[in-house]
Amino acid sequence: MRKIHDIHGGIHPPERKALSRPGELQTPPMPGRLVLPLSQHIGKPAQPVVAVGDQVLGGQLIAEAEGPVSVPVHAPTSGTITAVDRFAIPHASGLEDCCVEIAPDGTDRWVELNGIDDYRAFEPSELVSLARNAGIAGMGGAGFPTAVKLMAREGRSIDTVIINGTECEPYITADDTIMQCQPREIVLGAQMLAYIVGAEHIVIGVEDNKPTAFAAMRDAASGIDNRIEVVSFPTKYPSGGEKQLIEILTGKQVPSGGLPSDIGILCNNPGTAVAIYEAIANGRPLTRRIVTLTGEALQNPGNFEAMLGTPISHLLDAAGYRAEQNNRLIHGGPMMGFALHSADIPIIKTTNCILAPTEQELPTPAPAQPCIRCGMCAEACPAELLPQQLYWFARAKDNDSLEQHNLFDCIECGACSWVCPSQIPLVQYYRAGKAAINEARQEKVRSDRSRARFEARQERVEREAAEREAKRAQRKAAAQRKAEGSDGEDPVKAAIARAKARKQAEESTE
Amino acid sequence: MGLLTVTSPHAHGPQSVTRVMRAVLLATLPGVAVMTYFFGPGTLLNIIAGGLVALALEGLVMRLRQRQAGPYLRDYSVLVTSTLLCIALPAYTPWWIVAVGVASSVLLGKHVFGGLGYNPFNPAMVGYVVLLISFPVQMSAWPAPRGLAEVPSLGDSFVAFFQANQYDGITMATPLDLLRQNQGELMSELTSSRAQFGALAGVGWEWINIAFLAGGLWLLYQRIFTWHAPVAMLAALTLSALLGYDGGSSTSGGPVMVHLLSGATIFGAFFIITDPVSSAVSNRGRLIFGAAIGVLVYLIRAFGNYPDALAFAVLIMNFAAPFIDHYTQPRVYGQGDKR
Numbered sequence: 001m002r003k004i005h006d007i008h009g010g011i012h013p014p015e016r017k018a019l020s021r022p023g024e025l026q027t028p029p030m031p032g033r034l035v036l037p038l039s040q041h042i043g044k045p046a047q048p049v050v051a052v053g054d055q056v057l058g059g060q061l062i063a064e065a066e067g068p069v070s071v072p073v074h075a076p077t078s079g080t081i082t083a084v085d086r087f088a089i090p091h092a093s094g095l096e097d098c099c100v101e102i103a104p105d106g107t108d109r110w111v112e113l114n115g116i117d118d119y120r121a122f123e124p125s126e127l128v129s130l131a132r133n134a135g136i137a138g139m140g141g142a143g144f145p146t147a148v149k150l151m152a153r154e155g156r157s158i159d160t161v162i163i164n165g166t167e168c169e170p171y172i173t174a175d176d177t178i179m180q181c182q183p184r185e186i187v188l189g190a191q192m193l194a195y196i197v198g199a200e201h202i203v204i205g206v207e208d209n210k211p212t213a214f215a216a217m218r219d220a221a222s223g224i225d226n227r228i229e230v231v232s233f234p235t236k237y238p239s240g241g242e243k244q245l246i247e248i249l250t251g252k253q254v255p256s257g258g259l260p261s262d263i264g265i266l267c268n269n270p271g272t273a274v275a276i277y278e279a280i281a282n283g284r285p286l287t288r289r290i291v292t293l294t295g296e297a298l299q300n301p302g303n304f305e306a307m308l309g310t311p312i313s314h315l316l317d318a319a320g321y322r323a324e325q326n327n328r329l330i331h332g333g334p335m336m337g338f339a340l341h342s343a344d345i346p347i348i349k350t351t352n353c354i355l356a357p358t359e360q361e362l363p364t365p366a367p368a369q370p371c372i373r374c375g376m377c378a379e380a381c382p383a384e385l386l387p388q389q390l391y392w393f394a395r396a397k398d399n400d401s402l403e404q405h406n407l408f409d410c411i412e413c414g415a416c417s418w419v420c421p422s423q424i425p426l427v428q429y430y431r432a433g434k435a436a437i438n439e440a441r442q443e444k445v446r447s448d449r450s451r452a453r454f455e456a457r458q459e460r461v462e463r464e465a466a467e468r469e470a471k472r473a474q475r476k477a478a479a480q481r482k483a484e485g486s487d488g489e490d491p492v493k494a495a496i497a498r499a500k501a502r503k504q505a506e507e508s509t510e
Numbered sequence: 511m512g513l514l515t516v517t518s519p520h521a522h523g524p525q526s527v528t529r530v531m532r533a534v535l536l537a538t539l540p541g542v543a544v545m546t547y548f549f550g551p552g553t554l555l556n557i558i559a560g561g562l563v564a565l566a567l568e569g570l571v572m573r574l575r576q577r578q579a580g581p582y583l584r585d586y587s588v589l590v591t592s593t594l595l596c597i598a599l600p601a602y603t604p605w606w607i608v609a610v611g612v613a614s615s616v617l618l619g620k621h622v623f624g625g626l627g628y629n630p631f632n633p634a635m636v637g638y639v640v641l642l643i644s645f646p647v648q649m650s651a652w653p654a655p656r657g658l659a660e661v662p663s664l665g666d667s668f669v670a671f672f673q674a675n676q677y678d679g680i681t682m683a684t685p686l687d688l689l690r691q692n693q694g695e696l697m698s699e700l701t702s703s704r705a706q707f708g709a710l711a712g713v714g715w716e717w718i719n720i721a722f723l724a725g726g727l728w729l730l731y732q733r734i735f736t737w738h739a740p741v742a743m744l745a746a747l748t749l750s751a752l753l754g755y756d757g758g759s760s761t762s763g764g765p766v767m768v769h770l771l772s773g774a775t776i777f778g779a780f781f782i783i784t785d786p787v788s789s790a791v792s793n794r795g796r797l798i799f800g801a802a803i804g805v806l807v808y809l810i811r812a813f814g815n816y817p818d819a820l821a822f823a824v825l826i827m828n829f830a831a832p833f834i835d836h837y838t839q840p841r842v843y844g845q846g847d848k849r
Contacts, residue, residue, distance in 0.1 A: 328514035370627035414519030
């Protein structure tokens, strides 16, 4: 039995998970259009390989990875490319970015898919490229290219693969649902992940508020390989943070600024494990995912298996959206999700939840009151930071103190804001602080670079001037040498001398 | 459809400044009730009058500072300040003492620094010390507790409040006064010859302290503050008293129980030093902050000029709080053992 470790802080917000009926999976009707952003992951955007008017099949590559930290994009169904243009993407700022738009033809014809029967006959590196070509990015929320995490790196060995079935955010039940509906695929995917990175242990962690998912995972695991540990642990937000879960399950802490691989751990979302399984066993690229649509402004909240690129408005309609009751649309959960500017935005590989609450459910935040330094934020912080000190430093724009107080170890979970009696939007101060520091760093890099460039130019100008000077001196010296070269005599004087000599000779002969 | 675009987290817990302050006010009730039982309605009258003065001043200052007064009056914070100060005042003080004290607390203790959340010193203790230094006679006139004299009536307390020169109440040295003034006597002589000493500490005072303990424990249970500062203060005071108590010679520092259950000890431990604004912020910092107050309280009681010492000890440590914070940054996740 694995020992469960406690993490510092944490909160117990109302879970509201039953609202979206975890475990029941619905399929929305075929959307009229799909908009696939070329950047659904962390890293370089993919490069489109299709043009407007092209006919594509489901599973066909429509944008290829650009460089090592990038992820390709595939068509979720058959249809016609109607645009390669900028559309609004899921982003807190309402950003527009390059997307491929497809008009589905409704026949859902697919390219031929070729899976592998025995993955153990292949080299891990070959399997990594299968994962890369399938367009898999972490489906828990961050969207880091999975293939990059799987690539062998020198001096690091992974001994444990953790499947993060925590899903600690309130409301969201997408992982709960996939664990109930596809436990076998998760376990097989986890085995593949372990094979690729050479890990000995597989641990599947599930919070104890999901007993059905836990039982499903335990049964699936024991049927396949009884060395796989399925672990249940107490519900607390944010236990599902990667660093927090690692501490809960292993007692180890990821070093500040480091990665789980630094302590021999690979952590993946259950959805990612299924995507790996599909990519390797069936040759199927990642083109759909489970999205929780929930909130009291929906008549029919639930989990939908949606094609990537499906407009959120289309899914909202399928879930019985009552726009007049909705005060904000949240991409993700109530703790870490961001508010969308409109529903005319597609879902992407990292969209685990669309939350449509009523004003009563998630009220408009009250104006912030002064900080009374009560320290409830420090009690709640899972990273053991001093949130109120960070708040004061952020307000004072004291970047040095912010870094000294480890601002960059903040995971932006929002626990501090949640408990704050003064309702201060603390996380927003930290985001702004981080952005300011990053900008100052980039500014420093830029100014260092331009200083170096200026100094180099200065040096070159001086060197060139010196060279010109040297050349001139050289030329002068050469000319002089040439002049003095004829025995060191002046030609004029020589000519005069010769003339004199001739005259004298003439006079003497007369 | 007018979607709200605010940043995460979108959910908020039930806690608010108003709830915190209201809890603190409620938690003073048992202590105030027992004080009223032993000393009569004087303290209650002070609390009510002081609260009205405090609300008026807060509203006035907020208007001067061109802020909306409503939200600041509704958060109860100024009532907490005035109530804590009035609990610390002798039960039958004239109205102007209450007014000067509350004004010092609210104006000098709080608003000159920028209002709620910005005060480096505990505002109630600022007001208390201003009064103690300015009006030592009135500030040391504690009435005799029930059992040793008749408890004043409501009418008496109005007289004492509005016409102090007409009021003729019975005052009596508190147990801490006796310890301070009679250092020539053996402890056993002192405690047996004076009626003010009770079963545990002083008559009345022991129950008042126990009642404040009940309120404080309730606040702890409500997670209004953490245990660190109160426990550290009481432990440090206990330890100091144990070290200083040599069995009861004439130079002895007084029994542990007398120190723990006399004067402002328990009230201070749970209601004064737990003021978050002016104390250290980390739990380790609060341990140090509380322990230092415990030691200072003992030192001033045993060797200083004042019979009780909480206000001075708290103000001294308020000075030190930023310094403590600087050296007690907690270890952050993933930072190894580096501190």
